[in-house]
Amino acid sequence: MKKGLKIATIGGGSSYTPELIEGFINHYDELPVSEIWLVDIEQGKEKLNIVGNLAxxxxxxxxxxxEIHLTLDRREALRNADFVTTQFRVGLLDARAKDESIPLKYDVLGQETxxxxxxxxxxxxxxVILGICKDMEELCPDAWLINFTNPAGMITEAVLRYSSIQKVVGLCNVPIGMEMAIAKLLNVDHSRVRIDFAGLNHMVYGLGVYLDGVSVKEVVINTLTGLGDSSYVKNIEGFGWEPEFLKALNAIPCPYHNYYYKTKEMVEKTKKDAEENGTRAEVVQTLEKDLFELYKDPELAIKPPQLEKRGGAYYSEAAVRLISSIYNDKRDIQPVNTRNNGAIASLPNESAVEISAVITKDGPKPLVMGDLPVSVRGLVQQIKSFERVAAEAAVTGDYNLAVLALTINPLVASDTLAKQIVDEMLDAHREYLPQFFEVVEN
Structure with a gap:
């Protein structure tokens, strides 16, 4: 690879960008980045300039x-890039607010992913991600696409199935957050803890937990059963797992499992929170407003600690750690979203899975986990079916597939309910879903 790496970040005006810049600064010795191109759209121009100047x-x-470059020209940013990171939100936080508030009217969980x-x-x-892939095929065919945009599993699935870009890795801060939380529980340094992750994005399980290579899963499960909170991320507050459930599960659930194993409580809590404080998107809008005021300060030249409230803890650590391991062929083990290739026997080989993998210059090589335990296999397979059908609906604009996808999802109780929600949400997001309305018009 040429000396001096070019990084293109799509969604560069994000409040998370200072995290990423801090990561590249801290790892400069092993990752010789010479150019970072921060790209955004016209509506994000003001934020891009504020964040870009802080960078x-x-x-x-x-x-x-x-060199930090700010641009609204995606193609200019992508030309000859070595790594492309994506962290954008189509429809901005207003769209997220609709995603969260509309389902709650039907007593269904309103949640972003x-x-x-x-x-x-x-x-x-x-x-949009497939459009970026098309540009990459032309302008930087050898670049790695590191996707942070949610829903990361479904996005990785779509790129693998519907684009010729195969150098794609989906990344999430939940697994690294779980590692950090368990290290804290055990009162040890994070570097000594390793978890065997297997499943899907926001549906991943810790099948094994090791301290200095020795299994401590039983100790961790026993410790977790005594906690009053079943979460480790800022944007999810859990209730604590029933000890009997957790011991029988014999795996470490991720915070997002609260939505599946505690659906009733989480719907009630989400509705109550929305009534009292607004949806999470509305809370984040206030947080972001405060953050961007901070970012404007010409004296500020570090990532402010207030950013941690935003919910993206360890984001830069996960992203830069992955990029460095690919670039330096480190062959360390990290949890990523990548092609299954037989690593999880219970899921299709060609599908995207979230799994511990050895990170090489040729990308992630997933560790073989065999079959998922029978206790978690069905739920993971159900969510994978949902992701597959949803990705096909997104590409084709097929309304029937959108209804089917939502009916498959375990958080929606009937096909009639799924259709009602799809109809209202299609109408609410019409501006960003032309593929569905073009099909109708034709």
């Missing part, structure tokens, strides 16, 4: 020869 001050303070919200975020996002 420039951060690099200047670190005294590193990294699960249930109806996850479906509609996928339907809006997949055509």
């Amino acid at each position: 420039k001050r951060m690099v200047q303070k670190a005294n590193l020869p990294i 699960n249930g109806p919200g996850g479906l509609f975020k996928g339907l809006r996002t997949i055509p």
